[in-house]
Amino acid sequence: MKQFVLLAIVFGLFAFMPQKKNKVIFFGDSITQAGVQPGGYVTRIDSMCKTEKMNDRYEFIGAGIGGNKIYDLYLRMDDDVLAKNPDIVLIYVGVNDVWHKSMFGTGTDPDKFEKFYQAVINKIKAKGSKIIMATPAAIGEKTDFSNVQDGDLNKYCNIIRDIAKKNGIPIVDLRKGLLDYNLQHNAENKEKGVLTSDGVHLNTTGNQFVADAMWRAIKEIK
Amino acid sequence: MKQFVLLAIVFGLFAFMPQKKNKVIFFGDSITQAGVQPGGYVTRIDSMCKTEKMNDRYEFIGAGIGGNKIYDLYLRMDDDVLAKNPDIVLIYVGVNDVWHKSMFGTGTDPDKFEKFYQAVINKIKAKGSKIIMATPAAIGEKTDFSNVQDGDLNKYCNIIRDIAKKNGIPIVDLRKGLLDYNLQHNAENKEKGVLTSDGVHLNTTGNQFVADAMWRAIKEIK
Amino acid sequence: MKQFVLLAIVFGLFAFMPQKKNKVIFFGDSITQAGVQPGGYVTRIDSMCKTEKMNDRYEFIGAGIGGNKIYDLYLRMDDDVLAKNPDIVLIYVGVNDVWHKSMFGTGTDPDKFEKFYQAVINKIKAKGSKIIMATPAAIGEKTDFSNVQDGDLNKYCNIIRDIAKKNGIPIVDLRKGLLDYNLQHNAENKEKGVLTSDGVHLNTTGNQFVADAMWRAIKEIK
Amino acid sequence: MKQFVLLAIVFGLFAFMPQKKNKVIFFGDSITQAGVQPGGYVTRIDSMCKTEKMNDRYEFIGAGIGGNKIYDLYLRMDDDVLAKNPDIVLIYVGVNDVWHKSMFGTGTDPDKFEKFYQAVINKIKAKGSKIIMATPAAIGEKTDFSNVQDGDLNKYCNIIRDIAKKNGIPIVDLRKGLLDYNLQHNAENKEKGVLTSDGVHLNTTGNQFVADAMWRAIKEIK
Numbered sequence: 001m002k003q004f005v006l007l008a009i010v011f012g013l014f015a016f017m018p019q020k021k022n023k024v025i026f027f028g029d030s031i032t033q034a035g036v037q038p039g040g041y042v043t044r045i046d047s048m049c050k051t052e053k054m055n056d057r058y059e060f061i062g063a064g065i066g067g068n069k070i071y072d073l074y075l076r077m078d079d080d081v082l083a084k085n086p087d088i089v090l091i092y093v094g095v096n097d098v099w100h101k102s103m104f105g106t107g108t109d110p111d112k113f114e115k116f117y118q119a120v121i122n123k124i125k126a127k128g129s130k131i132i133m134a135t136p137a138a139i140g141e142k143t144d145f146s147n148v149q150d151g152d153l154n155k156y157c158n159i160i161r162d163i164a165k166k167n168g169i170p171i172v173d174l175r176k177g178l179l180d181y182n183l184q185h186n187a188e189n190k191e192k193g194v195l196t197s198d199g200v201h202l203n204t205t206g207n208q209f210v211a212d213a214m215w216r217a218i219k220e221i222k
Numbered sequence: 223m224k225q226f227v228l229l230a231i232v233f234g235l236f237a238f239m240p241q242k243k244n245k246v247i248f249f250g251d252s253i254t255q256a257g258v259q260p261g262g263y264v265t266r267i268d269s270m271c272k273t274e275k276m277n278d279r280y281e282f283i284g285a286g287i288g289g290n291k292i293y294d295l296y297l298r299m300d301d302d303v304l305a306k307n308p309d310i311v312l313i314y315v316g317v318n319d320v321w322h323k324s325m326f327g328t329g330t331d332p333d334k335f336e337k338f339y340q341a342v343i344n345k346i347k348a349k350g351s352k353i354i355m356a357t358p359a360a361i362g363e364k365t366d367f368s369n370v371q372d373g374d375l376n377k378y379c380n381i382i383r384d385i386a387k388k389n390g391i392p393i394v395d396l397r398k399g400l401l402d403y404n405l406q407h408n409a410e411n412k413e414k415g416v417l418t419s420d421g422v423h424l425n426t427t428g429n430q431f432v433a434d435a436m437w438r439a440i441k442e443i444k
Numbered sequence: 445m446k447q448f449v450l451l452a453i454v455f456g457l458f459a460f461m462p463q464k465k466n467k468v469i470f471f472g473d474s475i476t477q478a479g480v481q482p483g484g485y486v487t488r489i490d491s492m493c494k495t496e497k498m499n500d501r502y503e504f505i506g507a508g509i510g511g512n513k514i515y516d517l518y519l520r521m522d523d524d525v526l527a528k529n530p531d532i533v534l535i536y537v538g539v540n541d542v543w544h545k546s547m548f549g550t551g552t553d554p555d556k557f558e559k560f561y562q563a564v565i566n567k568i569k570a571k572g573s574k575i576i577m578a579t580p581a582a583i584g585e586k587t588d589f590s591n592v593q594d595g596d597l598n599k600y601c602n603i604i605r606d607i608a609k610k611n612g613i614p615i616v617d618l619r620k621g622l623l624d625y626n627l628q629h630n631a632e633n634k635e636k637g638v639l640t641s642d643g644v645h646l647n648t649t650g651n652q653f654v655a656d657a658m659w660r661a662i663k664e665i666k
Numbered sequence: 667m668k669q670f671v672l673l674a675i676v677f678g679l680f681a682f683m684p685q686k687k688n689k690v691i692f693f694g695d696s697i698t699q700a701g702v703q704p705g706g707y708v709t710r711i712d713s714m715c716k717t718e719k720m721n722d723r724y725e726f727i728g729a730g731i732g733g734n735k736i737y738d739l740y741l742r743m744d745d746d747v748l749a750k751n752p753d754i755v756l757i758y759v760g761v762n763d764v765w766h767k768s769m770f771g772t773g774t775d776p777d778k779f780e781k782f783y784q785a786v787i788n789k790i791k792a793k794g795s796k797i798i799m800a801t802p803a804a805i806g807e808k809t810d811f812s813n814v815q816d817g818d819l820n821k822y823c824n825i826i827r828d829i830a831k832k833n834g835i836p837i838v839d840l841r842k843g844l845l846d847y848n849l850q851h852n853a854e855n856k857e858k859g860v861l862t863s864d865g866v867h868l869n870t871t872g873n874q875f876v877a878d879a880m881w882r883a884i885k886e887i888k
Contacts, residue, residue, distance in 0.1 A: 071737045072778065075785060102323070102549055105767030106775045112738065119741060140373070146380055151362070151372030158368055293515045294556065297563060323549030327768055331550045334516065341519060546767070584817070590824055594817030595806070602812055 024218055025061045025081050027073060028092035031201055032064025039204060044211035045218070058218070061086070069097045069108050070116040077123060086129045088221055090172075090214060091120065094136035094160060095200055098152045114159050121167055132217050133164045135175040137210070140191050140199040143182045147191065147199070172217045174210060181209065246440055247283045247303050249295060250314035253423060254286025261426060266433035267440070280440070283308070291319045291330050292338040299345060308351045310443055312394075312436060313342065316358035316382060317422055320374045336381050343389055354439050355386045357397040359432070362413050362421040365404045369413065369421070394439045396432060403431065468662055469505045469525050471517060472536035475645060476508025483648060488655035489662070502662070505530070513541045513552050514560040521567060530573045532665055534616075534658060535564065538580035538604060539644055542596045558603050565611055576661050577608045579619035581654070584635050584643040587626045591635065591643070616661045618654060625653065690884055691727045691747050693739060694758035697867060698730025705870060710877035711884070724884070727752070735763045735774050736782040743789060752795045754887055756838075756880060757786065760802035760826060761866055764818045780825050787833055798883050799830045801841040803876070806857050806865040809848045813857065813865070838883045840876060847875065 026032045026042050035042040042062045049055050063080045065072070070093055081089055094113075101107030108116070124131050135157040140147025147153075157175045164171040182194055192199040195206035202210060248254045248264050257264040264284045271277050285302045287294070292315055303311055316335075323329030330338070346353050357379040362369025369375075379397045386393040404416055414421040417428035424432060470476045470486050479486040486506045493502050507524045509516070514537055525533055538557075545551030552560070568575050579601040584591025591597075601619045608615040626638050636643040639650035646654060692698045692708050701708040708728045715721050729746045731738070736759055747755055760779075767773030774782070790797050801823040806813025813819075823841045830837040848860055858865040861872035868876060 071741070071782075075737070075740065075782065100775075101771030104775060105546055105771050106773050106778075107771050109766075109770060109772045112772075116737075116741065144376065144380075145367040145372055146376035148374045148377060150376070151367055151374070152370045154366065154368035154372070155370060158366075293519070293560075296519065297515070297560065322553075324771055326553060327545030327549050327551050328553045328556075329550050331544075331548060334550075338515075338519065588820065588824075589811040589816055590820035592818045592821060594811055594820070596814045596817070598810065598812035598816070599814060602810075 021059045022057060022087040023059050023061065023085065024088045024090065025063050025084060025086040026090050026092060026214075027077070027081055028064040028090075029068040029096055030064065030066035031095070032062055032092055033066050034201060035064060035207070035210075036062035039207060041202060041207040041210040041214065044208055045215045048211065048215050054219075064092075067096055067100075068093065069100065070094070070113055070120065071108065074116050074120050074123075077120060082123065082127050082129075085127075086124075088130045088132060088218065089124050090132045090134065090218070091117075092134040092136075092172075092174075094153075094156050095139060098136075098149050098156055099139055099200070101152070102149070110155065110159060113156060114163060117160070117163050118167075121163070121169070130221055131167075131169045132172060132214070132221065133160060133169050134172040134214070135160050137174040137178040137202075137206075138196060138199060141178070141182050141186060141194050141196055142189050142191055143179065143186055144189060170217055170220065172213050174213060177209070177213055178206075243281045244279060244309040245281050245283065245307065246310045246312065247285050247306060247308040248312050248314060248436075249299070249303055250286040250312075251290040251318055252286065252288035253317070254284055254314055255288050256423060257286060257429070257432075258284035261429060263424060263429040263432040263436065266430055267437045270433065270437050276441075286314075289318055289322075290315065291322065292316070292335055292342065293330065296338050296342050296345075299342060304345065304349050304351075307349075308346075310352045310354060310440065311346050312354045312356065312440070313339075314356040314358075314394075314396075316375075316378050317361060320358075320371050320378055321361055321422070323374070324370070332377065332381060335378060336385060339382070339385050340389075343385070343391070352443055353389075353391045354394060354436070354443065355382060355391050356394040356436070357382050359396040359400040359424075359428075360418060360421060363400070363404050363408055363416050363418060364411050364413055365401065365408055366411060392439055392442065394435050396435060399431070399435055400428075465503045466501060466531040467503050467505065467529065468532045468534060469507050469528060469530040470534050470536060470658075471521070471525055472508040472534075473512040473540055474508065474510035475539070476506055476536055477510050478645060479508060479651070479654075480506035483651060485646060485651040485655040485658065488651055489659045492655065492659050498663075508536075511540055511544075512537065513544065514538070514557055514564065515552065518560050518564050518567075521564060526567065526571050526573075529571075532574045532576060532662065533568050534576045534578065534662070535561075536578040536580075536616075536618075538597075538600050539583060542580075542593050542600055543583055543644070545596070546593070554599065554603060557600060558607060561604070561607050562611075565607070565613070574665055575611075575613045576616060576658070576665065577604060577613050578616040578658070579604050581618040581622040581646075581650075582640060582643060585622070585626050585630060585638050585640055586633050586635055587623065587630055588633060614661055614664065616657050618657060621653070621657055622650075687725045688723060688753040689725050689727065689751065690754045690756065691729050691750060691752040692756050692758060692880075693743070693747055694730040694756075695734040695762055696730065696732035697761070698728055698758055699732050700867060701730060701873070701876075702728035705873060707868060707873040707876040707880065710874055711881045714877065714881050720885075730758075733762055733766075734759065735766065736760070736779055736786065737774065740782050740786050740789075743786060748789065748793050748795075751793075754796045754798060754884065755790050756798045756800065756884070757783075758800040758802075758838075758840075760819075760822050761805060764802075764815050764822055765805055765866070767818070768815070776821065776825060779822060780829060783826070783829050784833075787829070787835070796887055797833075797835045798838060798880070798887065799826060799835050800838040800880070801826050803840040803844040803868075803872075804862060804865060807844070807848050807852060807860050807862055808855050808857055809845065809852055810855060836883055836886065838879050840879060843875070843879055844872075 034040050042060055046060050049058050073093055097108035097113050139149040139153055178195055186194045195209050197203040256262050264282055268282050271280050295315055319330035319335050361371040361375055400417055408416045417431050419425040478484050486504055490504050493499050517537055541552035541557050583593040583597055622639055630638045639653050641647040700706050708726055712726050715724050739759055763774035763779050805815040805819055844861055852860045861875050863869040
């Protein structure tokens with residue numbers, strides 16, 4: 001009987017003790033910068049988390065800046081990510097590394113993309129945080145691989161997948177997901193308007209699509 | 223009986239009369255420039271033609287110049303093609319219009335590609351020659367659409383297919399052919415070495431592959 | 445006395461005979477397309493011509509299309525220029541051949557720029573029209589040669605100057621003129637706003653500046 | 667007398683005590699990578715230092731890697747520079763940030779060039795080392811500003827000069843130096859062969875030219 005009382009007290013204590021929340025930081029570019037806006041994918045993950053009554057276990061922080069490439073993440077990661085002691089960092093980058101090649105002549109070489117990505121991972125790991133990686137979903141939603149950057153974007157997604165594999169990091173393959181979704185919902189082979197507003201940035205459906213995929217991955221992290 | 227004799231004489235005359243040869247001009251870039259070399263696709267077509275004892279019906283002329291884009295063809299077509307009174311012109315262009323964008327910043331805008339291509343067709347038609355069109359086969363032979371220019375090249379191939387359709391011109395779809403071939407023979411997802419030596423220019427197998435496809439199309443022209 | 449009367453009659457006839465006007469066509473890109481608008485440089489030349497009471501001797505036609513490069517001029521010159529039987533063609537092109545390299549990856553290679561320019565000249569000469577050439581004035585008005593495209597634009601201007609020299613064609617060196625003007629009037633080293641609104645397209649002062657230079661050159665043509 | 671003896675001993679001690687050498691690290695790209703080779707500018711500085719009998723006061727280390735841009739320096743500076751406890755770091759970078767735009771579409775945006783450059787400076791300052799900056803000398807040696815990248819390179823040199831000024835860091839203005847030298851020694855307006863072998867990399871004369879300028883700057887550092 002005594003033991004039972006003790007157990008009850010212990011359980012009771014745990015029940016009322018404020019549980020340490022998992023701090024999840026979304027680290028990326030303009031897509032993530034928009035993600036914290038109303039309707040954005042980060043905001044939607046927060047809502048789903050509350051609906052599922054898990055908000056005592058997670059908090060979400062957006063760390064997206066428009067135009068960022070992998071080396072921009074590296075430059076600002078101490079201040080914008082590591083200083084906040086995240087439990088989980090979700091890295092979602094790559095569109096600008098490809099896109100800015102033809103737009104401004106300032107994309108990222110594939111070998112340097114890999115080198116900086118690995119350096120970002122190393123610093124997060126050294127901090128003791130967990131990592132989730134995501135592939136960039138699209139620069140154009142056509143399904144016949146005739147979006148101008150399709151080849152190069154696929155190449156960089158392959159690099160990201162290889163890095164994830166080599167480092168044993170879970171990956172949210174948005175690139176594959178968006179293509180599969182479009183193969184079902186974009187019979188007209190439209191360049192935009194299915195999951196994106198402009199071929200790159202997420203529309204309402206797209207934000208929910210990304211939120212679903214990422215929230216699933218976050219809950220799977222032990 | 224008299225009539226029969228006469229008929230026999232007439233037939234005999236035709237049999238020995240030198241038949242007017244169909245002059246086929248291959249109009250293109252470095253791939254076609256190499257095509258007239260020993261082992262090249264034009265040379266191979268000529269050989270196949272002889273083997274099939276049809277060399278009294280066809281003669282083949284190469285008009286390929288390295289680095290040519292569609293507007294280069296337009297500029298030199300009077301001298302290099304029309305002045306030779308071709309019966310058939312085979313237009314095989316497009317790689318440089320895409321490739322030179324990232325190489326030199328001097329590719330061709332899609333709308334201008336279409337405009338010049340149509341202008342080339344119009345001039346050949348006005349001359350009374352028949353036309354066969356070909357899509358550019360590849361800038362890289364990977365089969366998962368991760369060759370850097372895959373998206374853009376597919377886009378330009380779509381433009382070429384649309385022009386062919388709109389003008390009722392037969393097309394040799396080398397782009398589709400090369401991909402299908404690679405899906406069967408390039409399990410390792412190599413960038414080159416299957417039908418090309420460098421991802422763009424044809425190797426021995428590639429020259430025969432293109433020769434087969436084009437020779438088929440030429441014989442189908444009425 | 446009789447002879448004098450006759451002479452007087454003859455002179456009188458000429459005085460009232462409608463003189464054949466010199467048809468001047470301005471052949472170029474968006475700068476010339478804007479040039480025929482109110483306040484544009486072509487409109488200003490027309491006004492100056494009237495002020496100087498020379499409008500019985502000249503008429504002016506704009507043939508500028510936005511985004512045009514030298515090969516676009518070549519493609520449309522039969523319809524837009526030669527069919528109108530010009531007496532003088534003023535070729536004013538080159539900005540897009542340079543600018544579109546970094547903007548779209550679709551600029552013009554220097555050797556092809558020269559080749560197409562010469563081809564345009566040859567066709568105009570064959571028609572019997574006179575030619576005036578102009579250098580592209582600017583992509584940015586900074587005077588310390590730190591406008592991004594300064595080097596490449598200077599290179600293409602050198603090509604244009606060489607073509608003019610080789611062909612014995614008068615040249616309106618707007619590039620040199622704009623730089624000289626800016627060295628006097630742009631002490632702050634501004635990128636735009638002196639003779640252009642955006643570094644490329646002419647503002648009010650710029651349109652008058654170009655009109656002055658071109659009108660001078662037109663009147664000098666014999 | 668005693669005092670004199672003591673003084674003599676003290677002096678003698680200093681004379682034979684190994685003086686702490688100033689460790690100078692040259693931090694840059696392929697130009698600096700080549701600089702440590704026989705005949706290279708770093709090697710030449712070392713030789714001049716010995717000739718001037720100052721080799722007890724300086725030691726020189728090359729830290730140049732081909733293809734490096736400013737963000738590559740940032741990525742590797744902990745290992746390659748700071749870990750070696752330099753007294754002076756000479757930053758000589760910028761050619762690839764401009765050149766790779768047109769070559770590979772992977773140059774550096776001007777605002778990010780500045781941001782990374784400042785970040786490199788901050789880390790060196792935090793370490794307590796002194797800094798010397800250098801402007802990239804050339805991409806082409808023509809003196810009429812018709813080298814294709816002249817405008818953009820001048821722009822980036824202006825950025826470097828502004829950073830130097832803002833941070834109170836001495837600058838070796840190789841860009842200005844090379845132009846002045848060429849104005850005197852390159853009357854033919856050659857693209858290369860005066861101070862460079864290919865317009866970018868230093869030839870024998872160029873290596874001595876850079877060595878002279880940098881050695882002067884190093885000796886002026888207090």
